[in-house]
Amino acid sequence: MAQPRRMGVEGSKMRSRFVDAAEEILRDVGYMGISARQVSAKAGQKTQLLYYYFRTMDDLILAVVRRVNENRMTRFEEALASPDPLRTLWEINSDASGATLSAELTSIANHREAIRAEIVRSAQQFRALQIEAVSRLLSQAKKDYPAAGIVMIAAALARTIVTESALGLTEGHEAALKIVERVLRDIAGAEPEPPRSA
Amino acid sequence: MAQPRRMGVEGSKMRSRFVDAAEEILRDVGYMGISARQVSAKAGQKTQLLYYYFRTMDDLILAVVRRVNENRMTRFEEALASPDPLRTLWEINSDASGATLSAELTSIANHREAIRAEIVRSAQQFRALQIEAVSRLLSQAKKDYPAAGIVMIAAALARTIVTESALGLTEGHEAALKIVERVLRDIAGAEPEPPRSA
DNA sequence: GTCTATACATTGATAGAC
DNA sequence: GTCTATCAATGTATAGAC
Numbered sequence: 001m002a003q004p005r006r007m008g009v010e011g012s013k014m015r016s017r018f019v020d021a022a023e024e025i026l027r028d029v030g031y032m033g034i035s036a037r038q039v040s041a042k043a044g045q046k047t048q049l050l051y052y053y054f055r056t057m058d059d060l061i062l063a064v065v066r067r068v069n070e071n072r073m074t075r076f077e078e079a080l081a082s083p084d085p086l087r088t089l090w091e092i093n094s095d096a097s098g099a100t101l102s103a104e105l106t107s108i109a110n111h112r113e114a115i116r117a118e119i120v121r122s123a124q125q126f127r128a129l130q131i132e133a134v135s136r137l138l139s140q141a142k143k144d145y146p147a148a149g150i151v152m153i154a155a156a157l158a159r160t161i162v163t164e165s166a167l168g169l170t171e172g173h174e175a176a177l178k179i180v181e182r183v184l185r186d187i188a189g190a191e192p193e194p195p196r197s198a
Numbered sequence: 199m200a201q202p203r204r205m206g207v208e209g210s211k212m213r214s215r216f217v218d219a220a221e222e223i224l225r226d227v228g229y230m231g232i233s234a235r236q237v238s239a240k241a242g243q244k245t246q247l248l249y250y251y252f253r254t255m256d257d258l259i260l261a262v263v264r265r266v267n268e269n270r271m272t273r274f275e276e277a278l279a280s281p282d283p284l285r286t287l288w289e290i291n292s293d294a295s296g297a298t299l300s301a302e303l304t305s306i307a308n309h310r311e312a313i314r315a316e317i318v319r320s321a322q323q324f325r326a327l328q329i330e331a332v333s334r335l336l337s338q339a340k341k342d343y344p345a346a347g348i349v350m351i352a353a354a355l356a357r358t359i360v361t362e363s364a365l366g367l368t369e370g371h372e373a374a375l376k377i378v379e380r381v382l383r384d385i386a387g388a389e390p391e392p393p394r395s396a
Numbered sequence: 397g398t399c400t401a402t403a404c405a406t407t408g409a410t411a412g413a414c
Numbered sequence: 415g416t417c418t419a420t421c422a423a424t425g426t427a428t429a430g431a432c
Binding site for chain 1: 228230304305307308309314317318321322325326329344345346347349350351353354355357358359361362364365366367369370371372373374376377
């Protein structure tokens with residue numbers, strides 16, 4: 001269980017260059033592409049150097065998971081501060097690159113025991129935060145849609161549309177988007193209570 | 199482009215035994231487990247024999263895709279003949295084994311060019327058939343839900359719930375299922391026109 | 397911190413004997 | 415139709431020199 005091998009430090013520039021490369025591959029190729037050889041090639045480095053910075057490939061992927069989660073949290077908070085938070089949240093969930101990444105991470109969670117917990121934890125946290133925020137927004141708009149159900153359906157729909165579109169499968173997408181648009185308009189239509197200036 | 203190698207015939211029993219093994223692995227382990235050695239081990243045969251029946255691994259996977267699609271079509275037609283077709287369709291989409299398989303196939307489509315077209319084609323066909331059937335059922339029930347949108351949302355939701363549940367992520371599931379239940383009851387509530395006995 | 401060299405498992409696939 | 419033998423490529427990972 002000890003790690004007798006020498007290891008690079010957490011903050012190093014080279015280290016994050018490997019994480020960059022891994023994230024890029026995950027976005028463009030999917031998790032099938034994340035191998036020690038391919039990641040280090042993309043980073044322009046020797047494969048063995050990767051193992052100076054990461055004990056195993058799982059460790060590298062974990063670093064990617066953590067970074068992806070941080071970025072997602074930042075965008076989430078920005079969305080809440082936007083003029084139409086509900087629509088912005090929908091747009092975040094529908095972002096092609098982000099949704100693809102999410103889908104790949106789910107796939108990874110399915111196949112790599114060691115990473116599952118972290119991925120599930122961060123997905124759960126993100127879902128819970130969205131439910132909380134949407135719940136607040138809906139009650140401000142005096143709408144009694146069930147927030148948790150709406151968030152769940154929106155998340156599932158957004159990711160599926162992005163994933164399928166990437167494959168060229170678009171049957172039913174337009175019709176579903178029309179429903180989303182109708183709901184968004186319905187909610188925005190009711191003037192929200194003016195938020196008290198902080 | 200020619201295949202100089204000798205090949206087994208299409209209808210052979212041994213051939214379908216390999217397809218059995220491949221499908222089983224796809225359901226239980228996911229597409230990461232589909233290697234020539236693992237499939238032939240599961241089939242209790244030598245690896246090289248697999249290559250007598252399938253030119254490449256892609257060919258084997260294609261055979262699985264075709265079979266999965268046929269089975270799905272059969273269940274679809276059975277659903278339409280059931281007492282509550284709409285609910286049965288929802289249950290088919292929510293079937294754990296089937297939804298997992300669907301997700302794995304989508305993943306495969308993402309990573310293997312040679313198989314993408316076939317997977318997309320069959321998914322598209324299935325979606326279109328469902329939209330057509332639901333549209334008919336809704337108009338019989340005198341409901342004006344937009345069929346295509348409903349089918350799309352239901353498919354996305356069902357698959358996502360199954361996939362996430364397998365990982366232990368269930369936040370928001372119950373709330374979403376409540377919405378589904380409400381819609382199903384609402385539609386069933388209105389007596390359908392009695393179908394003229396054929 | 398980066399390099400060379402290396403070990404070893406697994407993969408997809410083929411040639412040719414039986 | 416099934417077998418033995420074999421290939422090059424890719425995968426994760428380690429030891430030790432510079």
